Amino acid sequence: MTLDWKLGGILLGAVFFAAVLLVKPIGVSTQFVILDGIVADAVSPDFITQTDEGWTSTNAYMAKSSGKYAASAAGPLNYGFVFVLAMAVGAFLSSMLRGGVPLAERRAPEIWRANFGDTPWRRYAVAFAGGFVVLYGARLAGGCTSGHMMSGMMQTALSGYIFAAGAFLAAVPTAMLIYKEG
Template sequence: MGTIIWGFAFGAILQYARLNRFDTIAGMAVLQNLTIAKTISFAMGLGAILLQAEIYFGWAEYHVKPFILVGVVAGGLLFGIGMAILGYCPGTVVISLGQGNLDALVGILGGVCGSLVFAIAYPAMTSMLGPDFGALSVRSLLPGDAAFWVATSVIAILFMGVALFLHRLQPQGWRWLHAAMGLALLNLLLALPAVANHPMGASTAFPYVAMFLTGMGAESYWHKIAGPGAWELWFLAGAFLAGLVFSIYNGTFRISSVPELWQRYYGDNPRKRFFWAFIGGFMLLFGARMAGGCTSGHVISGGMQLAVSSLSFAVAVFTAFLITGRYFYRARGASSASSMQQSVGGNQIEAS
């Protein structure tokens, strides 16, 4: 029950700042909406200082993901491509489903299939994902306290500074900052052994569901993901409920198939949107399983721990994400481009 409550808080935070919306995430892919970049950057910076202090005083412990080179980089690239096409992350897609977005449901189905394919191929792929450099982090690379705290402070200030600089480029109100602080504090609470002793995460729920429903996949992989997968499934159940409850309360619940921003580029044909949502979801979760995490569990949670694997994953994700956005989304003429910019601008005002 407690995990559902924390998932509900997670969903509420993201929905409050519209971070789960296709138009927000895909808007970032075409550099029309910087909310995602600002929120993640500030959450990582603020969270890095607070989480390292929490661990330093012995209140929590590290959950650093190993730096498995090919898995992290190649998985990050696939994840970024899938995120740009789908327009959702493994955590945000269930919130959007709760708000009535049917393309999110198709993306979830694609993600479950991508996870299942990875689970089946896991024994053959294990040797291809390395080399494994272990659980590297700024803490392990700089064991001395003085050097560690200086480096941590510089990195944290840099991340928060980037977020504030982006805000100056594109002022959109301060909901993104409230959400960034909320995500950082939520992850701090989840890191406490008395609360969960489990950082935020979403993607492991997908192979858990896939393997549980089909009975397929490598037994060795099931033993690896069964525990965290069950926890993340309940966490996402809470996030889904947050999307449903708050959209009904706010009067914004709508059954829809094609997001507005997608229509600006590809029209309002649901079949085309569903096809690409499935492909995007498949790539998103296959990449997440290769890398061992997603935006919440790898980028934010791992970034707060200053894990080398997570920082490398973030670079790979956003590189592929922005390149895909540049070439996948192309306005159908000048009038469409102008209309799209006006639409996104309206969304930004609403988000503030």
């Protein structure tokens, strides 16, 4: 039960607009770093420490920009982190209201099965490796599909266009190569 693209596009655009009107443009991938920081600090409490001016970390990336990531990991009840948790709740509610995702789909998506048969563990391995590359790339780029592509191009940011060019240049041939069926 996918929305008509015109209605869906206007609704999604309205959400982008609401975000920038009320707070700031949407972004997601930073929160993977924040969760890593929370976990690292739980395992090793010296990972994030308080200073006279704010927060810092033994990790140079967490400590950059005057420790803004370290501060977010130290106090996860902040806008960006709660935003991503709320996204999960919103998607969950939407999927429940449309009757939920069928069990076979939850095991492995149809396009995977069409190409590689009933091999859910191979699918999970590819999803894991894909997640690794996606987040490594997103952090190198300083943003992901949300922050760079959608929010960035919406604001006519040069970086958004550079990112989108790179992403589609790699994504289209990769998708065509892997998923020949479906």
